[in-house]
Amino acid sequence: MVSRKAAAGASADRPNVSREELLKFYREMLLIRRFEEKAGQLYGMGLIGGFCHLYIGQEAVVVGLEATAKEGDKRITSYRDHGHMLACGMDPKGVMAELTGRAGGYSRGKGGSMHMFSKEKHFYGGHGIVAAQVPLGAGLAFADKYLGNDNVSFTYFGDGAANQGQVYETFNMAALWSLPVVFVIENNQYAMGTAQRRSTSSADIYTRGAAFGIKGEAVDGMDVLAVKAAGQRAVAACRAGKGPYILEMMTYRYRGHSMSDPAKYRSREEVQKMRDERDAIEHVRELLLTGGHATDDDLKLVDRDIKAIVNEAAEFAKTSPEPDLSALWTDITV
Amino acid sequence: MATEILMPALSPTMEEGSLAKWLVKAGDTVKSGQILAEIETDKATMEFEAVDEGVIGALLVPEGASGVKVNTPIATLIVEGETAATAAPTAAVAAPAPAAAPVAAKAAPAAEPVPMAAATPDWPAGTPMKTMTVREALREAMAEEMARDETVYLMGEEVGEYQGAYKISQGLLDQFGARRVIDTPITEHGFAGIAVGSAFAGLRPILEFMTFNFAMQAIDHILNSAAKTLYMSGGQMGCPIVFRGPNGAAARVGAQHSQDYAAWYAQVPGLKVVMPYSAADAKGLLKTAIRDGNPVIFLENEILYGRSFEVPDLPDFTIPFGKARVWREGTDVTIVSFGIGMVHALAAADKLAAEGISAEVIDLRTLRPIDYDTVIASVQKTNRCVTVEEGWPVGSIGNHLSATIMERAFDYLDAPVINCTGKDVPMPYAANLEKLALLTPDEVVAAVKKVTYR
Incomplete structure (x- = not known):
């Protein structure tokens, strides 16, 4: 699965990376993982309701791509969105408080897990309808092109969404109009509970842009350095006005589709094997230790720091008040 | 006898x-498929081809003639075996031709009813007026707003090089260029999403659907992406x-x-919904819609595109949302309508006046927000109400108004409110059945007689 494509793809190359950058990746991926674990805990305690889709296992994708972004670049994704928000610098407190439906949340408690936005960080949601974010993301890129800047839009969607018709309508127009959009397919192997081989006629989703003349690459999405290297190629092409670019990130989600997923469609062994052999955070941890860039104690300090941030976010999310009842009637129209 | 070539119907x-x-001219030999004439419809100039081979006998309608009715003989064709003598047009056929001497190019089909209501709050008294069609009014509104704001752009199928499937965007490509007048592939779902995304990022798109029937393919983006984002983001991000x-x-x-989607969209919080009848309203409300910070269904x-009305000749003329217009004041019954329903409402009011029944006719103009106060005040005066709309009866705007009137003015009612709507059937094709499915002024008259016990 992951290894097959990674070996075949052009993404085996790795950029030179500094100690600082490796540490940054470690820290950012760990923040997402610990944040998500905490969210799962709060869900179990009944503090988070409804749907809650965790990003655990896929951290290298957003962290690697954010390393290629510059100010003004935009991002948009599906309902599995907590990792994207943390990676682009949104405040963990505001994200967690939105999960608990509190006034201190990014959407003041009115959006929930699937619907958060930050104009300041150019994060355009958080969309609950599978694949709807694909044309919306191309629309963000349309605006940048219209306004004449060289920003790009990272448009994330899953292997399940890749079967939606609007994706191909969007590929057509994005290529036709040379829109600066990076289509990031996060292929975590399962569309909810349906394995890719049971839902998708051809395995190589990154080749689906070929019909529209869009370049595509399969990337080892468990290797943050490979992700960054591929991201740099895609972003450079977009900024140079060459139109859209497809990156199929071969990744894996350790947890269920949502919190209510009984996970009958795959074996415990399969999940455990990925965790043991391909974990993105362990990978960077090893690079840091074996390369002599950090000691165990250094990393323990990072772990402690992240734990504190996540605990602070959880505390804020528990104590932030529920929205005022008057908020029911606000923000319907401007 | 020569074959008559008739004025063709070139659009529905x-x-x-x-x-x-x-x-061609008299005496020319024509072949099947040869272009005989250019005919201008309300939408476009079309080439008209010969069906049969033969020699043109006579041209019965002069070049430049306007207002030529469909099926009027416009030329004669002598096919093989006929002679020129036998092909000479009969006096009866020839007669209408000279009569069709060029009429003023933009003559209105029929004089629209003039509002009898004293109050026309949309423009100051004494404002100079100009006559224009709804089509021209819409085009002018877009052109003015695009000139005013660089972030406004027009996107849709055939809006550019084709000049608009219904000619609404005629000339805009020339005036504003391909960056701002954008032809799309026929992919409503996709391009609606792209337009909504660009609005998130600060542009102000005007998205033309060739018809709202096709917007069904895009309704997820209209409702889930456009209408709900402001609320879901806690007011952070809207969609103009x-x-x-x-x-x-x-x-x-x-x-x-x-299909009439008025009631569908009017149900959705987060949208604004506009359905104009007159050219002045089309212009003033479209300009307001383009400046509005919310998703607007227009x-x-x-x-109605080809109907002419008086439009105020003002450099910057807008009409606020949520204000109904009283087209005609009356004392016996309130007729509430909007959009093309107003044609039937006003025609019914004329017929009723002839029978001594005085109808007050209200055009809602916007369906979200709805100007309830104007309707309630009128019902409190007339004590009777009939609603008129083209859409289906179940869950109609009329149903909603009836409930509101019942809640707010129950004690004023002297009769139940009647909803005149289209029939509860898919639209049939056969001419007689289609006529039966659509609303008529006579149905409105009958409803009014019922509520006034006449």
């Missing part, structure tokens, strides 16, 4: 047209976009192309 709604140019295009029945286009009507 065409009743008459102009003979822009003859490309206008979705516009013809809505409702045209003529003889069958079930899939003849429901036009193909049959």
Whole structure:
């Protein structure tokens, strides 16, 4: 699965990376993982309701791509969105408080897990309808092109969404109009509970842009350095006005589709094997230790720091008040 | 006897047209498929081809004639075996031709009813007026707003090089260029999403649907992406976009192309919904819609596109949302309508006046927000109400108004409110059945007589 494509793809190359950058990746991926674990805990305690889709296992994708972004670049994704928000610098407190439906949340408690936005960080949601974010993301890129800047839009969607018709309508127009959009397919192997081989006629989703003349690459999405290297190629092409670019990130989600997923469609062994052999955070941890860039104690300090941030976010999310009842009637129209 | 060549119907709604140019003259031999003339409809200038081979006997309608009714003989053709003598046009056929001497190019089909209501709060008294069609009013509104704001752009199928499937965007490509007047592939779901995304990022798109029937493919983006984002983001991010295009029945286009979506969209919080009747309202409300910070559904009507009205000749003329217009004051019954329903409402009011029944006619103009106060105040005066709309009866705007009137003015009612609507059937194609499915002024008259116990 992951290894097959990674070996075949052009993404085996790795950029030179500094100690600082490796540490940054470690820290950012760990923040997402610990944040998500905490969210799962709060869900179990009944503090988070409804749907809650965790990003655990896929951290290298957003962290690697954010390393290629510059100010003004935009991002948009599906309902599995907590990792994207943390990676682009949104405040963990505001994200967690939105999960608990509190006034201190990014959407003041009115959006929930699937619907958060930050104009300041150019994060355009958080969309609950599978694949709807694909044309919306191309629309963000349309605006940048219209306004004449060289920003790009990272448009994330899953292997399940890749079967939606609007994706191909969007590929057509994005290529036709040379829109600066990076289509990031996060292929975590399962569309909810349906394995890719049971839902998708051809395995190589990154080749689906070929019909529209869009370049595509399969990337080892468990290797943050490979992700960054591929991201740099895609972003450079977009900024140079060459139109859209497809990156199929071969990744894996350790947890269920949502919190209510009984996970009958795959074996415990399969999940455990990925965790043991391909974990993105362990990978960077090893690079840091074996390369002599950090000691165990250094990393323990990072772990402690992240734990504190996540605990602070959880505390804020528990104590932030529920929205005022008057908020029911606000923000319907401007 | 020669074969008569008749004025063709070149669009579903065409009743008459102009003979822009003859490309043949009497005595010319023509082949099947040869272009005989250029005919201008309300939508476009079309080439008209010969069906049969033969020699042109006579041109019965001069070049430049306008207002030529469909099926009027416009030329004669002598086919093989006929002689020129036998082909000479009969006096009866020849007669209408000279009569069709060029009429003023933009003559209104029929004088629209003039509002009798004293209050016209939309423009100051004494404002100079100009006559224009709904089509021209919509085009002018877009052109003015695009000139005013660089972030406004027009996107849709055939809006550019084709000059608009219904000619609403005629000339805009020339005026504003391909960056701001954007032809799309036929992919409503995709391009609606792209337009909404660009609005998130600060542009102000006008998205034309060739008709609102096709917007069904895009309704997820209209509702889930455009209408709900402001709320879901806690007020952080809105979606300033206008979705516009013809809505409702045209003529003889069958079930899939003849649906009124007024009640559908009016149900959705987060949208604003506009459905103008007159050209002045079309212009003033479209300009307001383009400046509005919310997603606006702007429901036009193909049959109304060619109707002419008086429009205030002001440099910057807008009409606020949520204000009904009283077209006609009356004392016996309140008729509430909007969009093309106003044609039936006003025609019914004329007929009723002739029978001594005084009807007050209110055009809602916007369906979200709705100007309830104007309706309630009128019902409190007349004590009776009939609603008129083209859409289906179940869950109609009329149903909603009836409930509101019942809640707010129950003690004023002297009769139950009646909802006149289209029939509860998919639109049939056959001419007689289509006529039966659509609303008529006579149905409105009958409803009014029922509530006034006449």
